[in-house]
Amino acid sequence: MTTCRLPASVFDALEVPRYSHSNTGDSAFQLLFAERIIRMAALSFRRLSRPLDSEALIDQVMSTELFDELVIAVATESLSTKDWQLVDALTHSLGENAIPKAFQGRDKHICALILVLRDMPDNEDELGGLFKGFASVCRYDAQLYTTILGHISYERLQDIACQVIANLNLSSNKNKFPAEEGR
Numbered sequence: 386m387t388t389c390r391l392p393a394s395v396f397d398a399l400e401v402p403r404y405s406h407s408n409t410g411d412s413a414f415q416l417l418f419a420e421r422i423i424r425m426a427a428l429s430f431r432r433l434s435r436p437l438d439s440e441a442l443i444d445q446v447m448s449t450e451l452f453d454e455l456v457i458a459v460a461t462e463s464l465s466t467k468d469w470q471l472v473d474a475l476t477h478s479l480g481e482n483a484i485p486k487a488f489q490g491r492d493k494h495i496c497a498l499i500l501v502l503r504d505m506p507d508n509e510d511e512l513g514g515l516f517k518g519f520a521s522v523c524r525y526d527a528q529l530y531t532t533i534l535g536h537i538s539y540e541r542l543q544d545i546a547c548q549v550i551a552n553l554n555l556s557s558n559k560n561k562f563p564a565e566e567g568r
Contacts, residue, residue, distance in 0.1 A: 418533050418541060424549045425518045428511065429459045437553065439546035447534060449527040453495050456519045463512055468505070472497045487526045499523050503517045539544050 426442045435441070445451050461469060475497035481489075488496035502516050522530075534542075 412536075415533055415536055416541070419537050420545050420549065421518060422522060422534075423491075423542070423546050424553075425515060425522065426452070426455060426489050427546075428551055429455050431553065432459055432512075432515075433462060437550050439519075439543055439550060441548070442507050442546045443539070443542050447531075449491060449530050451549075452522065452530075453492050455496050456498065456523070457492065459515065459519075460533070468501060472501050475500060487524050490527065495523055546562065 391549075423442050423446055426445045427437055429435075430437055430442065445455055460472065464472070472494060476493045479496060480495050484493070484496050488499075499520050502520060507513060525533075
């Protein structure tokens with residue numbers, strides 16, 4: 386049984402909304418934030434051939450460290466060897482003073498990856514959208530990220546994860562079986 390019904394429009398994009406002090410206690414902002422992060426995790430799981438399990442998705446997004454591990458796994462799996470070598474070289478050249486506040490204390494590959502992705506041409510496929518979403522999540526520092534998700538009950542996160550999985554399964558079936566839509 387669902388406790389909230391997400392509007393279909395939340396599935397239109399992957400980027401998380403920008404945080405401002407005006408939406409601090411806004412539950413709609415928090416739910417959209419959670420939906421986008423959980424959906425990025427679900428798309429990543431699918432790309433990495435991991436089973437889509439609501440509990441595993443929630444566990445993966447509950448900290449920036451675990452989310453960053455997922456981002457790095459998708460990047461190493463999806464980027465060309467040349468692009469990943471660029472990320473790796475940039476990672477090793479970053480000094481502590483060159484890392485923006487939101488990336489401090491995080492795996493340096495995240496900062497380097499975001500810098501490399503920023504200079505890549507826009508790609509409008511699912512992977513391009515996923516990388517744009519990753520970049521929007523990575524601008525949040527770990528404490529703010531955790532605080533936003535911490536204001537949402539586990540049951541609500543479970544509900545969101547189930548809706549995300551259902552939406553992905555529905556869209557996958559539509560893409561695989563277009564001739565059967567009229568039946």
